Amino acid sequence: MSKKIKTIYPFTNEILKEYNSFSDEEIQNALRNSEESFVVWKDESVDIRVNFLEKLGEVLEDQKQEMATLITKEMGKPIQESIAEIEKCIWLIDFYHQNAEDFIADDLIDTEAQESFISYDPLGCILAIMPWNYPFWQVMRFAVPTLTAGNTALLKHANNVTGCALAIEKLFLDAGYPKGCFQTLLATHEQIETVIEDDIVKAVSLTGSEKAGKSIAEIAGRNLKKTVLELGGNNACIILEDADLDTYIDTIVKARMQNAGQSCIAAKRFIVVEGIYEKFIEKFKNTVESLQSGNPLEKETEIATMAREDLVETVMKQIEGSVEKGANILTGNKKDGNFFAPTILTDVKPEMPVFDEEVFGPVAAVCKVKNEKEAYELASKSRFGLGTMLFTEDIDAARMQISQIADGAFFINEMVKSDPRLPFGGTKASGYGRELSKEGMMEFVNKKTVYIK
Template sequence: MAIYKSINPYNQELIGEFPEDLSTELEAKIAAAHSLSPLEDHYSFPIRRKAVQNLAGLLRERKTELAVHICDEMGKVLKEAEAEVEKCAWLCDYYYEKSPEFLADQKLDLGDAQAIRRYEALGVILGIMPWNFPLWQVFRFAVPAILAGNRVLLKHAPNCNLSADDLQSIFDDAGLPVAAYSAVRLSNETVAELLTDARIKGVSLTGSEKAGRTVAEIAGRELKPQVLELGGSNAFILHSSAKVKAAAQLASSALLLNAGQSCIAAKRFLVHESLYTEFIQELKAVFSNYSIGDPKASSTSIGPLARPDLKANALRQIEESLAQGAKLELGGKGDGNLLEPTILSGVNPDMTVFKEEVFAPIASIMSYADFEEAIAISNSSRYGLGVSLIGEDRDFMLSQASRFEEGAVFINDLVKSDPRLPFGGVKNSGYGRELGPEGIHSFCNLKTIYLKGD
């Protein structure tokens, strides 16, 4: 039996050890989830909706405890962890309000007949979630799935065991039947087997490109719907009309949240040549005000990377890019799992930090001569999660938005997830959408009911 460990990434202290689910435990959870029907009174839509309202209250009530566990397990700065909890509560508020509208029958008059479009649950949906937003990633998948009448099996990241247990407690206490949400601790091999179980009707994965390919291959053979939110290498593009000082402030927020450990963080900074030198100096000044250290300390701006291997990989990407001709403007070092905010200039598309997904506080800066070049550079990435366009000429940038191969284009703001907006990517960033009405429909059977006659 595998044992999963939670280790504090700041001081490397062992927080706890957690055993993998026994096969009998897993079978009991699957069977219970499969047998629970949204047609039963104790899992009806009013019950599910009231539970989501309760979830919002429980999150706010337990915010401090939840945030501390996030901080301890993956190193997120405490104030950011608290903001994550609040965001989950906001999502619950949103879907509590909007779900009756999103799931309502839609009646069509066909003249000599009538029809109804109806959204119905698929069944048991497997969620495979990452460590970088231990609560938010789960809530944005699980809440709409459950509201639609599905049941959720949640396989969390192996280093987020406290958060996994917290989530189970919150869902249990919200007033849902026990089988509606079940956390499972499983090996990757067991997950692969689970995807072939006929009782699993779909899968949602947020994770690496490699994990997405593996899940998609198995689920595809089984003809099961998938939502895959994978890697990203977002461009942050300064148009020639941009105000540099404000852009540098926004750029720092776009990259350094969660120590750069976000799929939608700005990673490739494409700056018009007329602003290039000034932007580097402004960004250095802003980055210099960030302090790294203990994520629980009020003075800390950036905590550690979540694991030693992530720090090692970030250093490799920096070193390889320097050898390829990039210039180190700032940072590039730090004790333990800490890494100072780092700026590399003179980057080009052949360098490691451009070609690979960077999951660390590393800004890669390159210049461009005209906007056609910026579009081409941005689109040359194999990822397509989001892009930020920054400048005073809003009409021009809006006119260019459709030319970017991305799931989202944010003009004069950082790319971010919002419960009200569909979220997801294209190309190697995955497919399917979370959040908004699309998120609640992702694991629904859109059923047509046809009635002949007046």
């Protein structure tokens, strides 16, 4: 008997739609379809695969408002942010349309051979396990380079964005991609374990929690399957004494509160040098409190509900545990259904949940430090390694810290964000492998050495 999947509008808790999860037979059919499609798709010339991207971008542009509304209805994001997410996907598609042929062209290498080069061949069927917080962007940044390299793809999306998952599959079909090239699986966790173990699947890409990453990596490792893991983050935002708060305070607030704080790369720990601390707190608090909350379908709304009630409860427990250890609530910490008011905690220290853990909600943990040296030391005191951001006017001094930051990204006077032109990924408990740019396209290809004498 199939499991029922319900999607729910977080703002009203109304049930949007109910779906049946796939039977084991349907899962096997999808695997076979992916394998059969790969046999044909891999032999298409690169320029033909690239040409599909142009149509994909056009289809997504035509359906932008519809797809953005679907995002907002399923996970509660303000409609303006949902539109921006779709527009970013269109940018991604255009980027690979312009650059994919160069990325996977043979690399000629001069040796004693008559001819020697690296051929970048697709691996086969790649499984993607994706989260709900950016339901289109997370999938498209995997799928576009992976398919264009000649692979086929299977998607296991988060259940609460099942409508988005099926809409993405339809987008690829509407753009003319061969049937079986990209398929959505409405599967249980137990079924996904079987899918990973199947010989048809050659590799797995996961964006999700650290716990999920360990589980998927263990299964894949037993079966000698490659994985790319983009896991949780606990990004530090360092505010040095010379930071230009008048220019950057909106960026700093957005770095935490965008998507109601439900982002792996959000700034979560604000480490502020004492010389600028009072000025920062005043501006930060005023800007956070000025955020317009309300109906996510209204374009004026800047911060809306969280995606599910259990996520709100988790954030509240993390705050409660931190207050018990000495943190103070400066503003926020109020719940109304699935809405959680933007919250600032001060006097935060290591070993508090809001410092040590990933807090997936609109909660800023502020730490005061004596000087720059202490700021960098505290920023690095984390199991995670997704990104660090720094606000300062001394760019030359900031450059000297690049090698000292062990994260996958270091952004100076800007929030950490993903960009199709730049590789994206983390270190330590934030995972391994890279998405986007050329590096993302290289994750699921066989770098084959060819030697002709």
